[in-house]
Amino acid sequence: MLFYDFEVFKHDWLVVIKDTDTKTTTTIVNNSDKLKKYYEDHKEEIWAGYNSRGYDQYILKAILCDFNPKEVNDFIIVKRKGGWRYSKIFSQIKLYNYDVMVNRFISLKKLEGFMGNDIRETTVSFDIDRKLTDKELEEVVFYCEHDVGQTMKVFLNQIEEFNAHIELIKNFNLPLRCINKTKSQLSAIILEATEIKHEDEFEYEIVDTIKLSKYKHIIDWYKDPLNKDYNKRINIKVANINHTFAWGGLHGARNTYVDEGIFVNSDICSFYPSLMLEYNFQSRNIRDKNKYKEVYDTRMKLKNEGKKKEQQIFKIVLNSTYGAMKDKLSLLFDPRQANNVCVNGQLMLLDLIEKLEDDFELIQSNTDGVIFKLNSKDDLYLYKQICDEWCRRTRMTLDHDIIKKIVQKDVNNYLLVMENGDIKSKGAYVKELNQLDNDLPIVNKALKDYFIENVPVEYTINNCSNLKEFQKIVKISGKYKYGLHGDKKLSERVIRVFASRSKLDMGVYKVKASNAEIGKKPELLNRVEKIGNTSKRCFIENGDINNVNTPLKLDRKYYIEVANKRIRDFIGL
Template sequence: MQSAAVKDEDLLFYDIEVFKHNTFVVFKDINKKEVGLFHNDFNGIAELIKNKVLVGYNNHFYDDKILSNMLNGYTPEKIKQINDEIIGGKRHAYLNNLLPRTLDTFQQIDVSKPSLKRVEGNAGKMILESSVDFTIDRALTPGELEEAIDYCRYDVDVTIDIYKRRKKSYFMPKWSLVDRLNNPKADRWNTTTISANVLTDRPLTKWSSIRLHKDVNKLRHEKNLEMLSLVPEKVQELWLNKNKGAVTIDEFGCNIEFGFGGLHGVNKTKQDVKNVKLLDVTSMYPSILININGLESATKIYKDILQERKEVKHKDKTLSDALKLVLNSVYGNLNNQYSLLYDPNKQKSVCFYGQIALYDLCKRLSKSCEIININTDGVAFITDSEEYKDVWREWEQDFKLTLEEDEFTHFIQKDVNNYVALEPSGAIKTKGGDVNNYHDNNWFKANTARIIDIAITDYLLFKKDPKKTLIENLDNPILYQYILQSSRKFAGTFDQYDKEYQRINRIFPTKKESVTLVKRRLDGGITKFPNTPQNMWVFNDDLSKIDVDEFKRNIDLNHYLEIIIDKLTKGWNAWSS
């Protein structure tokens, strides 16, 4: 089997639009040059796509199936019927033999599964929705057809941009994994399925109970009991008698939560701390799986992959990222009923082992350190002695895990999952909903009012006046955008004058009298978009075309300032006017 990797010149990007009497497909190369447009007459498609690799957005679910029927020479009316069945949820598995290999840029893009229009908005691009009704019961007029084709062309362009953005981070590591399997079908699988198949080609034997040591085969084995005895009795009772829930204890000056995920804890009084050390467990879940022989016959393969990644980590990024996918996906696959690795007791064993080990590390550190934050695989603390280094070495030997040390000159936390930290190098680390978007414009999650995350972080770490942050970034409008989306559960997006808008819109708070967009429910009632301004300037064109001077004159900075101050006051207890 030849390598799964694909050359750019072998790619064709495509998108399809289907109406009752008009169906067409647009093909472009990676340079956005149109190489094919087929409208109602599909002769020539097979020749164009021969020996090519097709790329779309959500095409594994939709476009590949429609194109398969175009290759059969079906009429637009027949294709519209199939289109409606697919969208309505009817299963269509048929793929034409003339259909070549296809890649889907939507695959595993994000758990939120953003639409192409949402990605356009997040990226600061034009948000283009066709005004031509897809349920129209007649042939399109020449003007309608031209608009719909332009819409389709634009979607292909955005698909190309998404592919380029994901090629190194997703497709290249995935191809590296596919090459290990020697199974051409694996190309359409997601990376979690591929990762499981790299380790085994059949389901593993399921455990009847938890095992916290490689030599254990029953719940009441002394080595199990020895590990369990390291945590409070009420935690043991939770783990042994229930499958969900949590127990919170007060220890080391922290509220510490045990459950069925990671161990979490936060200092009850220390929120703003200087000179913090962090001990992180290296490859925590993979290492635990190896310690307890959690993959049985596949454990050696898994251990070899972990070692191989250590060797290539700084030499071959693509291979390193591919191996990381295997290592990190296994824990999730243990709780995925559709995976070859599915075994809830193995998943709980890894989970409990991790919490026990981290809790024990906290207990040992607490004798000479003050614990600040506990989060799944790491413990942050402050100390004025070197005793923690002895704890570090002894703990590693006892639990057969490895720790790495990080330092922060400044560490500020809102709670266990929301913090900002400054490294000695000047690098900034952020975590949590208030500050997650500090570093980058995120195309695939949410990219709304990122300026708020920036202002909060810079105030917390540097006491920078939020007003100054708001003013000095005005040359970059994408930081201030709100992307509003009205899902198919609503009739659409309307303003106060009953004018209908696109389902996805980019807006800015404005000082001028303007419109207020709302979601109209199917029953005719309205629902407001949360945390949005009263006066909205709607701008759905590419942000490179915005008049920056007009933007600066009209943007309502007070809207952002109120939100920033509210978050700093209520959540972070950090605002001082």
């Protein structure tokens, strides 16, 4: 397997390729013949890069076709056009390209930062209007090789993504060239979808298994032609909790809620796929509807057998299909069917709440489940009895889990302590962190320790000596020209900042740059803004900080204040 990365300037280009089999690194600079030879020798292998689906593969193909790579670079980056549109010849070039980038909104540098690795960047400007000097090329090669190595680390930290791709290809007998497809695209191929245009987006139906009385007016709202507009929504109280009904999943929660007792978390098993199957809400672009059922049945069989790993790839196909039905670029695009799923899903969940709310207290509702509080475990029989009747009528299935403690800021930020001691959490404040999502980890830990173990945040923060635990990763977006540390211009666009006690350290800022905004409002030119969620005094450490101890100047008081503020946000003080 090969990992690669291109860098393109006006008069120079280079690529660094690391071969995982031979453990060798190949660097090619401005030598198209050498690159063509390398490609011919390795075209049967998988080429992996970060954002290579959107960028690097087209630079490679451009050079193989003797096109100017700078023109293709600008076509993609400056003109913001898909590389595939530059030339039809590109599609004829064999390339088993795998894109390591799972979330297109997170840059490689930011992931490097989360891992605690070196995030310094080349000082060589990509706007240089001349040939690069040998020294400049040497520097660019150094940082390019670093990024390829970091891409490999990201790949290993999310190896399950690659394995899922491979398993989908193997299980459904797809050609290896499909390694370049997104999971949504793979689902469309697996389900043999073909492009069909539909003009009936809002001609959805309300299924007759939904039985509402108290909230029947919500059904009437969806039936009203005047409300068939994605800008329309209705806000009402359901079980004494504010809910919004619109064109997404149902959500509602008791804000700033903290309590212990007997709670039941009831999730609808594979909700959207079940709706699609039971009520024929699959995309009408799928040639054989039995294909989706086969995938569903296989997934449920493996799940019931406890084969969590094996069932995952089938779950990917099932779950990605709904989103694809709203994606205009997908072969599965069928917005009416997506609305059928969404509208009936909300009403079906509302139906469940209506049947339970007289006997139990609703704590939270979300897209595919509810949490109710019971007076005691003796209530569990009645609760499940009501749920079972709802399941028989709607042809859905519910899974029930017991919760013993809830700390809930709102529907998107909560922490659950399950009966068996497991912790489930959601939201920026308390979510489960990992190597590729690791911002202010010490504050996250302090909140969890406080809410679960009653440990004061001061104890958690003051007793941590690992600098990485205090990191805040900041990305300066393209809307800004550059960042500032005090009045010093920063060359990097991703920085790792720490709160500082030193009076010599200044805050971090960003300078406004958007030409469009400046054209409309000239006063925005060079406007300086403080970077959000950072201390008024910061020090920056963009080098590798793994196994680095905290310096004396680290302002622990700042992190304690942040943690306490977040606790107040949770409990409503």
